[in-house]
Amino acid sequence: MHLSTSRQSTQRRTLGLCARTASVNDGAHLYLFFKCTPSVQKRYEKTHRSGGLGSLYIDSDMDTNTGSGMRDSSGGSPVQGADFLIDLPVGLYASYSAEHGSESGCYVEYDIKLWDPALKDFSRRIRRESSRSEFPLIAHGKEGVEIAFPLADLQKHKGDKFTFACWEDSSPREYISTTTIEIK
Numbered sequence: 412m413h414l415s416t417s418r419q420s421t422q423r424r425t426l427g428l429c430a431r432t433a434s435v436n437d438g439a440h441l442y443l444f445f446k447c448t449p450s451v452q453k454r455y456e457k458t459h460r461s462g463g464l465g466s467l468y469i470d471s472d473m474d475t476n477t478g479s480g481m482r483d484s485s486g487g488s489p490v491q492g493a494d495f496l497i498d499l500p501v502g503l504y505a506s507y508s509a510e511h512g513s514e515s516g517c518y519v520e521y522d523i524k525l526w527d528p529a530l531k532d533f534s535r536r537i538r539r540e541s542s543r544s545e546f547p548l549i550a551h552g553k554e555g556v557e558i559a560f561p562l563a564d565l566q567k568h569k570g571d572k573f574t575f576a577c578w579e580d581s582s583p584r585e586y587i588s589t590t591t592i593e594i595k
């Protein structure tokens with residue numbers, strides 16, 4: 412089983428967050444790698460602030476008539492037709508233990524939410540994962556951020572296609588990059 416991507420549009424991005432590789436190699440997870448310039452660690456060293464890298468929107472049925480509309484219930488403007496929203500927050504930690512002493516740093520998380528047609532919002536949380544967990548499904552390094560999404564969470568199987576949009580935090584709407592992913 413492997414996965415191919417075809418890029419439909421490429422726009423300039425302010426922070427360089429873009430999907431570089433996507434693969435399914437264990438039949439259970441969708442792996443995505445995002446190049447991230449500057450790196451999460453560099454951003455942390457510069458600002459010592461938490462924040463967010465961006466949002467990923469998945470139109471899992473490739474039908475803009477299902478999922479989010481032009482507006483959500485709080486007046487936001489999601490990507491139309493998206494069935495899942497994945498936020499990528501960055502947090503800070505500071506801890507002390509007799510064994511390791513004082514430790515501090517940053518971590519990334521992903522937060523998968525499903526569109527609720529009744530509430531008109533991405534309010535149904537499916538999964539939240541942290542790079543600090545014992546068996547992390549998200550990690551950050553010098554080059555970027557690597558993510559593993561369980562295919563079952565996304566309701567995807569071999570042979571499926573879906574539309575994937577990447578929207579960096581604080582970027583204008585025209586910087587959204589959209590890709591079609593096919594699970595072969």
Ligand SMILES: [Ca+2]
Nearest residue numbers: 474477478492
């Ligand atoms: Ca849809």
